[in-house]
Amino acid sequence: MNDDTDLERLHAGLVDRALGADLLDIAYRTLDSSLGTLLLAATPEGVLRVAFDTEGHDAVLADLAARVSPRVLHAPARLDAAARGLTDYLEGRVRSLDVPLDLRLLDGYRKEVVASLSQIAYGQVATYARVAELTGRPRAVRAVGSACAHNPVPLLLPCHRVVRSDGSEGGYRGGAAAKHALLDLEARTLHHTRT
Incomplete structure (x- = not known):
């Protein structure tokens, strides 16, 4: 096996263990779009953050770790439905998005x-x-x-x-x-x- 495959396998195992032990508070993924690369982050309750390239994805993740939980992990599966919906919206195929949201960053x-x-x-x-x-x-x-x-x-x-x-x-x-x-x-x- 090559190093990339080993790393992917190790990461997948880490995600599975974190999910199984209920240790994953914020999952994130990126999405290439017509607006640039978007960062999507979600808690078990719903999408918590959508960030543009201009915001600095590392800075957004650090802010989420400080404000919500340091248990943040690249775990794209939690955001697959949101990513598909955003892709369909940005490509003009749908007019509304019905994904669960977590608005705890606002009050x-x-x-x-x-x-x-x-x-x-x-x-x-x-x-x-x-x-x-x-x-x-x-x-x-x-x-x-x-x-x-x-x-x-x-x-x-x-x-x-x-x-x-x-x-x-x-x-x-x-x-x-x-x-x-x-x-x-x-x-x-x-x-x-x-x-």
Whole structure:
């Protein structure tokens, strides 16, 4: 056997033992996509984090280890369904993703805002002010912007659909190009479906 095969076998055994002993708190994997390589991390409750290349995957994993649990392991199987769903979404085959989420990285109003993002329909946008209204706090526009900027599961809870009051796209955790690409994908998919 070669070194790579031995290493893969050892890693698979480690994952199996960690799962069997209930020692794996956070599983992660990467996903090559049209937006670059995405990092997906999940607890047994659901997807905890989706991170873009620009965020630095090692830094994201270190943050998860510090904030949630140091028991983090590359164990892609836990995230296979989420990875398939994201691939289908990014390739325009599906319009919604139904995967379990773990929003423990958020609390208070930020959690309320991020959870409300699922109300913005595919191919539609809402202003920060509109999202503030949806949460019952019409004056909390800045807080909505902050919550969107800290959304730990972009794509799964679509903060890319939140735009400025003047209609400009505004900022995005994955960068302006990623936000534009996502909005364009949804607009093209809707247009293609209607014609």
